[in-house]
Amino acid sequence: MSDKTIKLKIKRQDNPRSKPYWQEFEIPYQPLSNVISCLQDIQKSPSAANKVTVNPVVWDCSCLEEVCGSCTMIINGRVRQACTALVDQIESPIVLEPMSKFPVVRDLLVDRNRMFRALKKVKAWVDIDGSQDLGEGPIMADSVRATRYTLSECMTCGCCLEACPQYTKDNAFLGAAAFSQVRLFNLHPTGDMHADERLDEVMGKGGIADCGNAQACVEACPKNIPLTDSIADISRQTSLKLLKDLLLK
């Protein structure tokens, strides 16, 4: 191997309440490395660039093929997955930060629980168990199936929320991912039976009307989910529900 190295600058934080600080690392260059493999190399012999031994950097990852969303972090200022951030394709030194919209647990590991709470709030599932047997359910048109497939690729990674100017650490905004899931399950023929319940959940504080249409979500989404179509579609569903509630109830 040559004496080429990979330089990293990492924003670290020892615990959820402590102050963050920056640390620089330098590791031997290896071809085809990604940010995760760099972090693994640092873990093997965790010493900062000035040769002082430090605690290994903490991060989260699982699938390593950009379908689980757990290694999402800010790389060179932009939010993305660390597993598909290839060292040869990104600028050096590589600057790593934890996502800023979620509470930091330690170093690059954040707590994305707010996203999962949002999924629970909007009832992002199809009810199958009721007091009576709902049967097999109606057949779905293939065009609907195709639309739903795209929406179902959401891995709750948080990129859309990190890039969103309306989603802040301390407000109640549900965010693009949750709105898109409302569309996904309202499109399902059986899920549609509870469409109004889902719409009710996004017609309040932090709901769909809070969206400022900055459309940063759709640009940041690593799965190219048409989040802005979903937002506009849920806007239409909620607008119609508002009119129905006002005029027909």
Place this chain on the structure above:
Amino acid sequence: MAKITQDQAHFFLLKVNSLMGLVPIGVFLAFHIGINSLRTVGPLQYQLSIDLINNLPFLFGIEVAFIYAPLLLHSMMGFYIYFSGKRNVRHYGYARNWLYTLQRITGVIVFAFLIYHMGTTVAPKLFYGKHQFLAAPFLMDVLNAEFQTWTGRIIYLIGISSATFHFANGLWGFCVSWGIIIGRNAQRNASIVFAMVGLALTALGFATVLEFSIDPVPVTPTVGG
């Protein structure tokens, strides 16, 4: 009738806020800029339009219900919206994100401009008795004076372009927020149409400023005082 929850009120107010930007505020803006541009045709045409408006029945009620009250509510909601988000174009400088940011900034600019604009043109009305006040000569005097300085011209150019941008971009936002345009192509096409609406209104406004600046004609009353 069931009690309205806080969540329902929040949602309803934001929806109405978006609609208010179109009706009545946007419609008023278009009429205001359109009628004022009569000044480019001639001082008399401009004067006649002012006389007509100032002799409308229930004028004060119309102004409060369709202009002042909606503007006040739209401004209050606007500041709430401004502080509910945190602009981030530095890291995510996409076109739409810039428009989101500009929408909020122009909102604040227009709010400041309106305080100035209403201060010079509307506030003095309150100090005159209804029958002694002659709108057209008074307004022409005020505006002629304002447009004699570059400070005045620049204030109006910034105010007008901020308002037309906020209106044109807000039209697009209204269409998306109410779910009228959904798909990406529809949204792009609509933004082109609304940009042209905005540019047309800006051109009308700028032409009026130009006419006032190069030809400050004093006006005598058309009706006896």
